[in-house]
Amino acid sequence: MASQNGTTYGYTGLFPIAVAQSSSLRTYLRSLDDSQRYPRGSPLSNVPIIHMARLAVIDTLPCQEMPARVDALKSHYLLFACDFDGGGVDVLIRDMVRHVPDQLTAIWGHCIRFPGTPSCDLLAAYFERCQLETNLFLADQPQASVDDILMGLMCRRRLGDFMRQLQHKPRDPAVLKRGFQLLWRSLQSVRPLPGEL
Numbered sequence: 001m002a003s004q005n006g007t008t009y010g011y012t013g014l015f016p017i018a019v020a021q022s023s024s025l026r027t028y029l030r031s032l033d034d035s036q037r038y039p040r041g042s043p044l045s046n047v048p049i050i051h052m053a054r055l056a057v058i059d060t061l062p063c064q065e066m067p068a069r070v071d072a073l074k075s076h077y078l079l080f081a082c083d084f085d086g087g088g089v090d091v092l093i094r095d096m097v098r099h100v101p102d103q104l105t106a107i108w109g110h111c112i113r114f115p116g117t118p119s120c121d122l123l124a125a126y127f128e129r130c131q132l133e134t135n136l137f138l139a140d141q142p143q144a145s146v147d148d149i150l151m152g153l154m155c156r157r158r159l160g161d162f163m164r165q166l167q168h169k170p171r172d173p174a175v176l177k178r179g180f181q182l183l184w185r186s187l188q189s190v191r192p193l194p195g196e197l
Contacts, residue, residue, distance in 0.1 A: 003134040004087065006142025008051065011082045011089060013130040015111040016075040017057070025078065025110040026057045032103070040195025043103040047095050048194070051083040051139075051146055055107065078111055085145045089131065090124040097123065150192045158183060 003010050017025060032042055032055075040046075044053045059076040084092050096104050101117045108114045115122040141149060162183055166176065 003137055005137045005139040007085055007087075007145065008137075008139040008142050009084055009086050009088065009092070010134055010137035010139070011080070011084070011092060011127075012132045012134060013080045013127060014058070014132060015078040015080065015108065015114075015130045017078055017110055018112050021110040022057050022059050022076040025107070028106055028110075029055050029057070040193060042195065043100050044096075045193070045195035046099045047084075047092075048099070049085040049091065049095050049146060050194070051085070051149070053080070053082040055080055075112070078107070083139060089127045090120065093124040093127060094120050146194060147191065150194065150196075154190065154192045155187055158187060 032038065035041075038045070042053070044050055056079045057076060058079055059073070061071045061073060063070050082092065084095075086092060097117050097120055105114075105117055113126065115126050117123060144152075162179065171179070
């Protein structure tokens with residue numbers, strides 16, 4: 001399947017926006033940047049399987065200048081691109097409904113034929129109808145989950161901090177060993193959340 005690379009799935013969908021809803025949808029999408037309401041960067045950070053997600057409103061196509069003809073859209077569209085851990089759209093939908101049902105409704109409620117969140121099966125079918133075919137999906141770490149990547153980033157950061165401290169103040173080997181063991185133990189009990197690093 002072209003949308004799957006290892007354990008990571010790449011989804012891209014175009015959802016027709018209801019008439020006269022583009023402006024309010026665009027305003028709502030901009031509000032998702034509010035660091036007071038979403039201190040970890042986005043409400044989609046609360047969905048633990050999402051590696052990356054992008055939302056954009058497409059309301060016009062660029063003109064390629066003459067002699068090309070101007071292309072017109074039949075509707076305005078919501079573009080949603082997302083990489084996540086899982087084997088299909090239904091996995092993404094179930095996690096979004098579980099973790100961000102209000103934001104999901106607030107976004108896709110602007111779109112034509114949005115079935116709502118009561119039935120994950122109907123919602124997954126809706127997302128599949130709006131899905132674009134992926135010819136080649138590249139994932140930089142196709143076997144790594146979001147949790148694996150976050151742990152790797154945290155370990156790298158904490159080890160880098162430890163090494164910087166040593167460069168400024170060399171320590172006795174026994175003190176260095178104890179410091180490293182403390183660092184290692186602390187890494188065993190911590191799990192970073194998306195948006196924290």
